[in-house]
Amino acid sequence: MKIAYQNSGVTLYEGDCREVMAELPAESVDLLWTDPPYGHGNHVKDWNSRLNDHRGLAQKPIANDDEDGMRSVVDGMLLQAVRVLRHDSCCCCCCGGGGPKPTFAWVAQRMDSGGFDFFHSVIWDKVNPGLGWRYRRQHEMVMVAHRHGGKLRWADDKRAAPNIWRGSKPRGGAHPNEKPLGLVGFFIGLHTVEGDTVLDPFAGSGTTLIQALEMGRKAIGIELEPKWADLAAERLAKWHEQGQLMLCNANHKVSRDGDGGRS
Secondary structure (H helix, E strand, C coil): CEEEEEECCEEEEECCHHHHHCCCCCCCEEEEEECCCCCCCCCCCCHHHHHHHHHCCCCCCCCCCCHHHHHHHHHHHHHHHHHHEEEEEEEEEECCCCCCCCHHHHHHHHHHHCCEEEEEEEEEECCCCCCCCCCCCCEEEEEEEEECCCCECCCCCCCCCCCEEECCCCCCCCCCCCCCHHHHHHHHHHHCCCCCEEEECCCCCCHHHHHHHHCCCEEEEEECCHHHHHHHHHHHHHHHHHCCCCCCCCCCCCCCCCCCCCC
């Protein structure tokens, strides 16, 4: 396993999550929060690619973002997740919103048949409608589950939370599939306490890891694409150097908006 970055409370690996997770100790993770490929072929002659081409911001296609590739890598990730998550823990997997390929339904079914009990779906309302034909994309879903036979890890039994989180997508970030830090923090706050370990198998540029550190948790990240692993390592190094998040310019530095890290 190649370690792209390691410091107090955090380790970032560069490689295939299925291979790296196989080397992690069993029942060593309290929360898995991740944003894998959606299987929609983003940036391959779609609305995003056309718009980015027009703006001169063409992006490399996302690895494993065809339907077969997505199912293979997510299936393998969930298989390992059952082993590395503690008995009473939580697994949160982003999976897109509506459209002709209902990834969210496949993820929920896969969780229920692969060692998890599907618990709930949470909506991320992105406030502003995005691209799309007829229906414009304004929401994504996060599928929540726990290990079969275990309990959903809930930090405060007296607390109840809405199943809709509302917040705009970050602007001007370096990663093409960004998630707000607040969205990641919403789940970390609900399902963990200080000192717990958060794992992101599709770490992108490291937002989940930085948010976990900000909230006093330990973090493990895995990223396949060297470009994003390098960016995540840079952001983590800056976080440890400064002790807090720094506003960034467009030069691939630490951003308070962050991303969700599909690779």
